[in-house]
Amino acid sequence: MTASRQLIEQAIAFHQSGAVIEAEACYRSVLAEDARHFDALHNLGLLKAQCGDFEPALTLLSRALEVKPQSLQARLSQAHVLQALGRLEEALASCEAALKVEPEVPVARYMRGNLLLMLNRVDAALVEYDRVVELTPD
Numbered sequence: 001m002t003a004s005r006q007l008i009e010q011a012i013a014f015h016q017s018g019a020v021i022e023a024e025a026c027y028r029s030v031l032a033e034d035a036r037h038f039d040a041l042h043n044l045g046l047l048k049a050q051c052g053d054f055e056p057a058l059t060l061l062s063r064a065l066e067v068k069p070q071s072l073q074a075r076l077s078q079a080h081v082l083q084a085l086g087r088l089e090e091a092l093a094s095c096e097a098a099l100k101v102e103p104e105v106p107v108a109r110y111m112r113g114n115l116l117l118m119l120n121r122v123d124a125a126l127v128e129y130d131r132v133v134e135l136t137p138d
Helices: 003-017 020-033 038-050 054-067 072-084 088-101 106-118 122-135
Strands: none
Touching: 003 020, 003 038, 020 038, 038 054, 038 072, 054 072, 072 088, 072 106, 088 106, 106 122
16 A cells, blocks of 8 residues: 555544544645645545635635546535535536536435525426435435
8 A cells, every 4th residue: 555545544534533633634745745636635625624614625626626527526525615605606517517427416416406596596496306306216
């Protein structure tokens, strides 16, 4: 196992246990070796968002998407952060980009519905919610 893989695994373990400072230090160590390390960028972006540091989170997630533009999870993470920043149209665009990658992901459809509802596009939101029910009948 490579040193960066070990650091990422350690960072994720810290992150999952709530050891934010240690997790961030590990993610940053990986990024010091490879500034385009997708997992470090994405997970550090998530960590920053969880701490309420939305602008740095958005920067990190944008950098992660430069590395892997087709990452569904990074697109949805970006949409969450944009929503938290009140940038609803941009969040909707990010969610729609995620749906271009995987059109039938219920969580992405649900998020799109929520964003449409926040933007007072009720009819379009209802279409999304209906699709979520079709995709997840249970």
